Amino acid sequence: MNHTSAVSDDELARRAGLPPGSRLLEARLVNGLTVSAAEVPNARWQRLVGAAGVGYLDEADDCRGLAHLLEHALFLGSADFPGAGELAGWVGQRGGRYNARTDETTTEVHLQLPPAATDEGLVRLVDMLARPRFDPGLVAREVEVLEAEFHARLADPALHRLMALGRLCREGHPARHCHAGNRATLGNEGSHLAARLADFHGHHYRAGRMALVSLGPLPLEAQLELLMRHGMALPTGDVPPRRAWRWAQPGGVAWHPPMPQTGASSLELFWPLPDEQAIAHGDWLMAVAARLADGRLAATLQAAIELDRLEVTLDPVGLGAALALSLAPAPDEETVQAILATCCSALERASVAALSAPPVPVADLDAWPRRHARQLAGSAEHAPCGEALAEAALLPWLAPEQCRLLWHAPAASGLWKTLGETGTRWRPQPLPTERVPLPWRAPPVLAEHRPQASAEDPTPRLLYRDERVTLWHGEPLRLTAPPAASLCLGWPAPASTQSARLFQWRQNLLPLRQSALAQGLQLVCGGDARGDWLIASGAAKRLGSLAELALACWPPLPLPCPSDPPAGLLAQRLLARLEASTLGVGRAGALPMLGWVSSDALGEAAQTMLDSLAERCSTHQTSETCHEANNDGNDTLWLPPQGDDHVAMLEVAGPDDSPRSRWLLRLLAQCHDAGFQQEMRQRRGLGYVAVVRYREASGVPRLGYVVQSPHTEAGELRQAIGDFLAQQGEALTHLTAAEMERRKRGLLAHAGSPETQAEAIDQLWQALRRQASLSPPPLPWPPLPWEAESQALATLHADSLLELAKDLAAGRLSQRWWLHQPR
Template sequence: MNHPSTISDDEFARHAGLPPGSRLREARLANGLTVTAAEVPDARWQRLVGAVNVGYLDEPDDCRGLAHLLEHALFLGSAGFPGAGELARWVGQRGGRYNARTDETVTEVHLHLPPADTDEGLARLVDMLARPRFEPGLVAHEVEVLEAEFRARLADPALHRLAALGRLCREGHPARHSHAGNRNTLGTDASRLAARLTDFHDHHYRAGLMALVMLGPLPLEAQLEQLTRHGATLPTGAVPSPPRTWRWAQPGGVAWHPPAASPGASALELFWPLPEEQAATHTDWLAAVAARLADGGLAATLQATMELDRLEVTLEPVGLGSALALSLAPTPDEETVQAMLATCCAALEQASVATLPAPSVSAADLDAWPRRYARQLPGSTERIPRGEALEESSLLPWLTPQQCRLLWQAPAASGRWKTLTETGTRWRPQPSLSEGVALPSRAPPDLCVRPRREDTDTTTPRELPRNEQFRLWCGKPARMRDTTPTSLCLGWPTPTSQLGARLCQWRQNTLPLRQAALERGLQLSCGGDARGDWLIVSGGADRLCSLAELALACWPEQATLPPCDPPTGLLAQRLLSQLETSAPRVEQAGALPMLGWVSDEQDAGAARAMLDCLAERLSAVPNLMAGTTPHEAREEIDGTRWLPPQGNDHVAMLEVAGPDDTPRNRWLLCLLAQCHDAAFQHEMRQRRGLGYVAAVRYREASGAPRLGYVVQSPHAEIDGLRQAIADFLTQQSEALACLTAAEMERRKRGLVAYAGYPETQTETIAQLWQALRRHAAMKNASPPWQPLPWEAESQALAALHADSLLDLAKDLAAGRLVQRWWLHQPR
């Protein structure tokens, strides 16, 4: 094994965007497998990813969905672990997570595990990739699961987006067709399908086309030893496959919308496809172009004349291969589309030829990093280290307005629309060459630099003298092991009425500001819940107060726009999201004063001034706080809620509220969800055959820990779904939660990864701020952050006993916990 370059492990990690103190090493084994180990000392989880260089573009034309079916079939058992659902059971017992995904060129499986379970988890992951079992009866069942999934996803705009995208691809190319996979495209001959899965697996699942990536706190050398030992068992080499051909037809555009378009839902994607080899050799230059487009200037330019909720720039667009892409919303009409197109093309031309600064490496998302890295590795022969100077002029012809493709999710309106037979997607050609005039360019928001004294970093956390209108703390209760940024947090009471719309408008107002902040290494987070609204700013101290002041100036006292996030994802996912946003009972939420926290005492004066100004704004708006009374703003959780019709499936979710917001009860609910989830899936999907989605999930929102038991079915009626969930709880709730002391300790060890020291600076600040808000709402007499929130969580977890979990399960089965039904049925 050889290191891919001469740079050190820590420098390699820094170039790859990992946190300070990390080490990274990559190697290729004798069988052709690429392995990557990332040691991140502050990580609590060990993340494992197995990726294969095969996706739906590699499927045979007469068996669309085969790659997706193979991804599902990997979980039906392997030679070493033959039980179907064995991985789900094993991971669940250890408090971990797992998932898998198939896209156009890569299939990947990922696990999150406590570090102590890494070796066995890697053995199970490699065995399922190398030696899956394709028993025809189980394969036939999985085809029905894919059929139900396909029907369920007909309500998800993401499926229709990919279907419309195919209209921009060449005739005869695999990318032109839907590859979701269903009963019609796969057929119902289970023995034939099992044979085709075997052939497809033998051809593609070879070490030379695969990668294993691991990220976590284990030492780099231990990670590499495990990766090498288990990776060596994968089949050697790679069977040559025909090269993937260029998918795109001549530049053009497509307008589309789902068969039942959501009122007002609209979005515009502009993208410039790039040759893969050239894009790979110009990674830094392309990143610099993308950073210039996302520095706040383009967003400010567009917002000067139109509403703009979202402007995202990416080099990893979903379903587009190698491309530079912009996503913008909303785009309600042709005139707006033309103005955006002209303005974005002009901005890209300027960004492509101007002298660009090297983009700063943003803080790593530890969940996403190993998956993204693994997806870049299969089949690659050499990685080019960052920082090498390369000639970018060869890419300039690919970034002209003439090479732009356009994908417009248009509002449903009159006009001549075509319909795709398989998905029902409505579409029509849309010109991609702009006839509009680019808007006058505007500069990004200016963040003023303020001189500061040298930070001695000795401030002890304490509350400053109280003001009758607010409370303010200063100091750093905890530090990350690497350098902690300066932070400033402010919160104030607000009505829960119009909460979603108000936050949506606030985020719209701050879009250019958030982009300008990121370009300067700062972060801005705007949030709200039943306790009120808040903002968190963190990063370089010299611009911190300026960022906070500008963000407060953007806060709307009252929303004038509806919520701007159109529904996406499966209906069951949309219902589960309600657990994080719906208002809890007032006694759980607690009243909250205006409050602030600054990590550096030098910012205390500025924070006081901002809170004073905010208090004047709140008092000057008549009836602004009228909605904060318990009866008007925070309804009881009891009752039934109906989701507006958004698809053809029936969905039922039982929401169960925890007794209170203490760490003890949060952990008990987490444990109960773990004990119930696998059995609930088996009962609803396998034994009762109700549908594609059946899950038990734990969620929290503003002082209300809760569980959701959700089932989505293409055929069962609402009353049947409700009865199935109720039967499960009365018949199995207690038995599944009746653990021996040894079983309880094992599950608690699995949950330790949730309770440890924060993994990132962002997580540290967020946990401390929410702990302070909880402390203020509960009017706790003890000092805030005593103990630190993660220490309190760890202590509560260690003190749990099996009989407490059983008592909670009995209360749930007997209906003694507060509950509410969330339901959906077709029109």
């Protein structure tokens, strides 16, 4: 190891955006591997990521999709763990998760495990990365999986976006082609493909261009020792040559899928950057991006355009090193020109007046190690050398004439070209020569109010209550010192107009949310079957102003809204619907006007806002009870045609929203998932997606049993799901007491204390909302939700799980079918 640094491990963690109290260490091993350990004391899970600096741009032209196939093949068994489904079973038994991702330059595999499983988890992760087995028969089978997935992806705009993006790349560069992989690009001769995979793996999966990252509660030194010990098993090798610059001359492309969705449009503007300079000046680029996202640009555009979304990123999908802006909608050429001129002008301003102290985003503990591993795996060949480059060297790359434009345009009349492999429609989109930006608008101003003096007693207590409003005060848990103040408000709202209301509210809030973030404040707004709500957190002196402005943006009588274009596989889209479902929720009742402040210094402002909101809701008659739009019957809902595959999903709601029901459904998903996949995919051969997944909506647990097939009709898929539950559903839950205890131990990490302050506030607030919806509501503050969850898990017995399986097989639980037939 040759790790030297003058920066403390906690300072490294702060700069990397990890939660307060974290520590971070990185090292380079003698075999060339980069390892990074992050100690996050409040983390419940240990996240392990192995990444290699190889992606689909490294494939040979005669075998496109090989990197994607290799990602699949890593899970088909390794030298010490030869079973094709062994990793899935091992992770599932411990209540963990696993997945993988291949992009243009990196491939990563990630595991989420209980901390006690870290050592063995690294053994398995390193073995699959270093010594995978390429069984020809299994490889040939995976090609068929990729074939089915490719055809399903033809309904996903993300695939067509990448194809259109290729039109902006140089002739002859691999980025111009589709690399999803299918039978036509890979062939289906297992022995030949197994040999190609072995050669590709042996050439690219070398320690010099790989990284291992660990994040969790284990002591920093222990994590680093494990990474170093296991990482030495990865083969030493030289770093391959640097990839060629992919981009052609600056220009633009308009595109849309073969079957476009009415009204769907968006615009991406991006400035590609040399890897060395992007790495050397990452902090400065973050400051530039923060200035672009400080609310001023959003306010300026929204004054002239009904802007729904403005995202600024230095990690855009499919673009490599670049500064990118993504905006929607962009319905016509005039709008595109106005956006382009204004964004280019904003970037010029930001480049000379970057935000001096960019806000540190709330750490996403799932995403952070994955992103960090990809950066480390891809940076070895691009690490800056010699003297640091001056920031001025980046300015020519951020000039307006270096902008590239990607317009997801409506399917209007005009001359469109078609890409044969995917059917993507596209045409060149010339960049305007004259650019006149829109008149600049100031971002929303957050007024400062000196909070009242407060004793700051953190003990939860009722601060105010009358016939309309209930207001709580207290802070049952503090994970940071000093903690940020928080203010939460919730109120009843009609379920029938919720989708349109939340869409319009978030649109209205765009400049405010960005302006708040630039000042270190967080604003989270949402809604569910119990009503609408907001959470504001940060410095107490501006929270009242932030909440007032957010409420002023709330539309009690929303206009009809466009829907976002569908993305991902159909099965993924259906599973996402479970998180907003009303099935089984209405029984809990509607939510009264409710508030919770962490400090009673914010109490008067919160009470005033709730009283005003009560009058507003009454005026607009928004007190429709949530359960009026709910139907617990055995409905069958048909999705509008969105692709060429057949899909069936059975949604099952738990008996109630108690911790006991949540644990039982999690356990049921664990018991059924592997058997369901085996029955639907291997034995019946119905489809390439067959999973059981746990979700929650308004606290009510639910399961989704989903199968996606390119050939079997939805009615037959529905019958197969029903047969599985009737014939195998109970048998798979006949657990011994010892097996039940082992599975419960695997779920303990789900029941621990929150990992971040933001998670703690969210859990406490949603628990308070659930209690407030009861009639009559109990007065005491509810118990800490994670403690209630742990107690409920400890009391479960195998008989309880079996009874739930019997109720499901007999149709005694609330159910709903979701079906899709091709066009």
